[in-house]
Amino acid sequence: TRTIKLAVVAGDGIGPEVVAEGLKVLDVALAGSDVRVERTPFDLGAARWHRTGETLTDEDLAAIREHDAILLGAIGDPTVPSGVLERGLLLKLRFALDHYVNLRPSTLYPGVPTPLADPGDVDFVVVREGTEGPYVGNGGAIRVGTPHEVANEVSVNTAFGVERVVRDAFARAQARPRKKLTLVHKHNVLVHAGHLWRRTVEAVGAEFPDVAVDYLHVDAATIFLVTNPARFDVIVTDNLFGDILTDLAAAISGGIGLAASGNINPDRTTPSMFEPVHGSAPDIAGQGKADPTATVLSVALMLEHLGLTDEARRISDAVAADIAERDGTARSTSAVGDALAAGVADRVPA
Amino acid sequence: TRTIKLAVVAGDGIGPEVVAEGLKVLDVALAGSDVRVERTPFDLGAARWHRTGETLTDEDLAAIREHDAILLGAIGDPTVPSGVLERGLLLKLRFALDHYVNLRPSTLYPGVPTPLADPGDVDFVVVREGTEGPYVGNGGAIRVGTPHEVANEVSVNTAFGVERVVRDAFARAQARPRKKLTLVHKHNVLVHAGHLWRRTVEAVGAEFPDVAVDYLHVDAATIFLVTNPARFDVIVTDNLFGDILTDLAAAISGGIGLAASGNINPDRTTPSMFEPVHGSAPDIAGQGKADPTATVLSVALMLEHLGLTDEARRISDAVAADIAERDGTARSTSAVGDALAAGVADRVPA
Ligand SMILES: CC(C)[C@H](C(=O)O)[C@@H](O)C(=O)O
Numbered sequence: 051t052r053t054i055k056l057a058v059v060a061g062d063g064i065g066p067e068v069v070a071e072g073l074k075v076l077d078v079a080l081a082g083s084d085v086r087v088e089r090t091p092f093d094l095g096a097a098r099w100h101r102t103g104e105t106l107t108d109e110d111l112a113a114i115r116e117h118d119a120i121l122l123g124a125i126g127d128p129t130v131p132s133g134v135l136e137r138g139l140l141l142k143l144r145f146a147l148d149h150y151v152n153l154r155p156s157t158l159y160p161g162v163p164t165p166l167a168d169p170g171d172v173d174f175v176v177v178r179e180g181t182e183g184p185y186v187g188n189g190g191a192i193r194v195g196t197p198h199e200v201a202n203e204v205s206v207n208t209a210f211g212v213e214r215v216v217r218d219a220f221a222r223a224q225a226r227p228r229k230k231l232t233l234v235h236k237h238n239v240l241v242h243a244g245h246l247w248r249r250t251v252e253a254v255g256a257e258f259p260d261v262a263v264d265y266l267h268v269d270a271a272t273i274f275l276v277t278n279p280a281r282f283d284v285i286v287t288d289n290l291f292g293d294i295l296t297d298l299a300a301a302i303s304g305g306i307g308l309a310a311s312g313n314i315n316p317d318r319t320t321p322s323m324f325e326p327v328h329g330s331a332p333d334i335a336g337q338g339k340a341d342p343t344a345t346v347l348s349v350a351l352m353l354e355h356l357g358l359t360d361e362a363r364r365i366s367d368a369v370a371a372d373i374a375e376r377d378g379t380a381r382s383t384s385a386v387g388d389a390l391a392a393g394v395a396d397r398v399p400a
Numbered sequence: 401t402r403t404i405k406l407a408v409v410a411g412d413g414i415g416p417e418v419v420a421e422g423l424k425v426l427d428v429a430l431a432g433s434d435v436r437v438e439r440t441p442f443d444l445g446a447a448r449w450h451r452t453g454e455t456l457t458d459e460d461l462a463a464i465r466e467h468d469a470i471l472l473g474a475i476g477d478p479t480v481p482s483g484v485l486e487r488g489l490l491l492k493l494r495f496a497l498d499h500y501v502n503l504r505p506s507t508l509y510p511g512v513p514t515p516l517a518d519p520g521d522v523d524f525v526v527v528r529e530g531t532e533g534p535y536v537g538n539g540g541a542i543r544v545g546t547p548h549e550v551a552n553e554v555s556v557n558t559a560f561g562v563e564r565v566v567r568d569a570f571a572r573a574q575a576r577p578r579k580k581l582t583l584v585h586k587h588n589v590l591v592h593a594g595h596l597w598r599r600t601v602e603a604v605g606a607e608f609p610d611v612a613v614d615y616l617h618v619d620a621a622t623i624f625l626v627t628n629p630a631r632f633d634v635i636v637t638d639n640l641f642g643d644i645l646t647d648l649a650a651a652i653s654g655g656i657g658l659a660a661s662g663n664i665n666p667d668r669t670t671p672s673m674f675e676p677v678h679g680s681a682p683d684i685a686g687q688g689k690a691d692p693t694a695t696v697l698s699v700a701l702m703l704e705h706l707g708l709t710d711e712a713r714r715i716s717d718a719v720a721a722d723i724a725e726r727d728g729t730a731r732s733t734s735a736v737g738d739a740l741a742a743g744v745a746d747r748v749p750a
């Protein structure tokens with residue numbers, strides 16, 4: 051029997067609701083297998099901060115490190131000053147656990163509504179750098195609140211950091227049928243960071259001669275995402291551009307309710323973290339209205355990362371089948387979870 | 401007789417082709433009026449750089465300053481290292497002439513193809529800050545080309561710079577029927593810059609009590625641009641977010657061939673600069689394939705800025721009428737220019 055130690059960070063807003071469904075499906079996916087999951091819930095997020103003033107202590111982090119993976123719901127709440135939980139908890143986890151590959155696949159399942167009139171075949175994955183760029187928190191301000199305030203934000207990009215994520219993206223592109231990698235940046239303006247990314251893609255690309263490479267400025271990339279998303283196979287980009295592109299990618303491929311992600315440390319020296327791309331959606335929290343599909347698909351990404359590919363496939367197949375039958379009728383969070391769990395159960399060999 | 405001194409920077413790629421049509425329409429729009437245009441062409445861009453190594457000299461800039469407005473085609477060429485012309489010429493003009501309002505309207509004209517299945521009423525304007533943010537050129541790199549390279553880019557945001565553009569955006573929102581302003585930023589991550597923007601919008605908003613204000617993170621804004629663009633009236637945002645959002649906005653409202661922009665100094669201490677949002681498109685340059693409509697609409701923005709509102713309206717009406725009749729048949733750059741000029745001529749009172 052293999053035991054997977056899973057840290058569960060349900061978090062804020064709709065986080066607990068969608069995570070409950072993710073775990074429900076996970077249990078079904080592993081039922082009858084020789085894999086068992088040992089879950090540890092972590093009380094992190096707005097409630098904890100209000101109670102204790104803490105976001106993520108050294109002890110929390112040390113305890114989380116003892117796990118094989120993390121399932122996270124959503125972080126962020128309007129009652130907490132903007133940035134406190136995002137920087138102090140969500141991004142702290144990504145940075146401290148060195149999740150340098152933020153993996154965000156976009157597939158438009160048949161039958162799924164999209165705002166695009168003629169989307170074509172949408173099936174790409176964004177490899178978003180997760181530990182550098184404008185997300186490093188190296189900003190500051192002087193004379194705050196006066197007419198002479200200056201507020202700076204620094205994007206930090208290192209050869210070490212860029213090379214490892216670019217290498218990962220090339221490997222993913224090589225493993226896909228189309229073998230195509232698109233670097234997205236803005237090197238005509240952000241010349242120093244941009245040229246580092248560009249040179250790195252060129253250098254690492256020499257090791258992957260069968261992968262076709264192209265480049266788009268981030269502004270142009272948004273155009274293609276709505277006019278010809280089928281042109282994309284693997285996109286590699288920095289932390290902020292990746293944040294923006296993946297929300298847009300989610301919007302065109304069925305909406306943020308379906309977008310899964312993995313914050314991955316490919317070196318496996320720390321637990322990787324799986325979470326829906328959507329946020330805590332406080333406006334609908336606690337009402338059973340949230341779509342748990344993105345969390346369920348994140349569970350599939352997690353199983354894949356853990357080497358449980360058959361189990362992962364059963365989940366994504368069940369999701370695809372369920373989605374194909376959706377007709378716009380509203381279902382509760384748990385009803386969707388039940389349906390997906392049933393679909394997985396149907397696919398588990400007796 | 402009023403004389404308008406117009407600096408013409410045709411630039412690279414398709415720039416000269418589209419500018420020729422813009423000037424053609426401009427002439428027709430002013431024919432029979434008491435306004436005459438005195439044009440000075442400026443030889444700036446890739447050809448000049450190859451010949452002399454210069455991008456924009458102090459003398460060029462001093463000469464340009466003597467004008468009432470600038471019409472610019474496009475800057476950028478694959479034969480010049482990335483960033484040289486963009487930073488050394490285009491952005492240098494925007495920064496040196498303190499074009500702090502980069503005005504980019506998005507209107508989906510009736511009959512215009514859009515990638516969206518159900519776009520609704522698209523009619524908004526992005527007020528993109530033009531002189532700060534990650535565009536300031538305050539980046540640098542150490543150990544370039546080694547495994548220890550670190551490349552930084554600094555986004556600089558000042559109370560002075562943010563307040564003036566936010567004030568301009570509020571005034572524009574107040575002058576529009578819907579009176580709605582959306583701030584787009586990413587204040588949960590870029591906390592210092594983001595909070596400066598947020599506080600500024602709150603403070604300036606007190607002077608515009610009839611303007612409704614909301615806020616979106618930049619990632620969420622891209623979602624709404626494809627799922628519900630009709631929700632936007634005026635967007636105010638920073639230089640980089642504005643760059644990204646306006647390409648996406650162009651894509652959903654008829655494509656980059658229709659997107660006009662003004663780099664405006666509302667204080668009128670320097671000439672403002674009008675240019676299509678599209679780039680130099682070297683792949684189709686010299687073939688008479690470029691759509692000059694965005695440049696023609698930029699001429700309309702210019703006339704409006706110069707107080708020639710009737711003349712401006714005639715151009716945008718002629719464009720709307722021409723667009724409504726487009727059926728996808730390819731027309732040459734000059735054929736489109738001729739048609740638009742004829743449409744304007746029809747609208748000029750005898
Ligand atoms: C909540 C926020 C900090 C986060 C990000 O910007 O990375 C979110 O938008 C995401 O994409 O996971």
Ligand SMILES: CC(C)[C@H](C(=O)O)[C@@H](O)C(=O)O
Pocket residue numbers: 238239269475476486487490491643677679
């Ligand atoms: C060419 C480039 C420097 C420019 C920008 O980023 O501002 C362009 O994309 C634009 O939007 O006008």
